Amino acid sequence: MANSKKAKKKKIERLYDKKPMIEFVVAVLSIPSILLLLILNVKSLTNSNNAKLTPTPSHNTTQPNFFTKPLAREPKATLLPNESQAPCIKGLGPVSITSPNEGDTITNNPVEIAISYDDESKYCSAVWAYSVNGSSWSDYNNNSVALYNLPNGSVKFQLRVKSLTTSDSTTLTRDFMYEGQSSAPVSTASGSAH
Numbered sequence: 001m002a003n004s005k006k007a008k009k010k011k012i013e014r015l016y017d018k019k020p021m022i023e024f025v026v027a028v029l030s031i032p033s034i035l036l037l038l039i040l041n042v043k044s045l046t047n048s049n050n051a052k053l054t055p056t057p058s059h060n061t062t063q064p065n066f067f068t069k070p071l072a073r074e075p076k077a078t079l080l081p082n083e084s085q086a087p088c089i090k091g092l093g094p095v096s097i098t099s100p101n102e103g104d105t106i107t108n109n110p111v112e113i114a115i116s117y118d119d120e121s122k123y124c125s126a127v128w129a130y131s132v133n134g135s136s137w138s139d140y141n142n143n144s145v146a147l148y149n150l151p152n153g154s155v156k157f158q159l160r161v162k163s164l165t166t167s168d169s170t171t172l173t174r175d176f177m178y179e180g181q182s183s184a185p186v187s188t189a190s191g192s193a194h
Contacts, residue, residue, distance in 0.1 A: 092168035093123025095161045100176045106155075107180040110146035113157060117142070124165040131158045150178040 015022075099114040100106050117126055127140040132147060133156055140162070147157075155178050162169035 088124035088165070089122050090124055090163070090165040092126055092161065092163045092166070092170060093118040095126065095170065095172070097157070097159060097172055097174045100174065102174060103176060105177040105179055109150070109180045110148045111150060111155075111178060111180075113145040113147065113174075115144060115159065117161070124163060126161050126163050128159050128161045130160070132156070150180070152179055153177065
């Protein structure tokens with residue numbers, strides 16, 4: 001029994017002597033993991049710089065019963081690895097509000113604001129922010145817009161469009177009438193709103 005304890009003690013002492021070698025081997029074996037982590041982080045940062053933000057529905061603070069939410073857009077076609085894409089024209093391309101038309105009377109809730117921008121073929125991307133009836137401006141993004149629970153009457157929709165590659169920008173205005181019904185909150189039996 002004493003010999004077995006001495007043998008174990010000698011093995012442990014030999015391991016201590018080999019400790020620098022073991023640490024070196026562990027360090028060398030960890031290099032591929034560190035490199036992989038660095039590559040993944042760089043790729044993630046590159047992807048996040050190219051990502052387009054999609055806002056969540058937000059409540060307008062100046063009109064408590066009115067809120068907006070983005071509409072889904074058709075996904076853009078992606079290029080295959082062997083295809084090349086021509087560089088885009090820097091600056092602001094043609095932009096317009098295609099719906100509703102100036103002076104239209106709208107009864108739908110939500111009111112869908114269609115924005116047309118030529119970034120698919122020639123021009124570099126742009127983003128926009130909007131304001132309704134002089135309210136605070138939304139965050140910039142490139143989504144279509146849906147306006148929920150508008151008050152009945154005259155509506156002034158303003159759209160600020162800016163290029164992502166230059167300082168070019170423009171503001172578009174669309175005036176229309178809203179004569180629809182707001183979506184009232186659902187009430188429970190106790191009368192509290194959800």
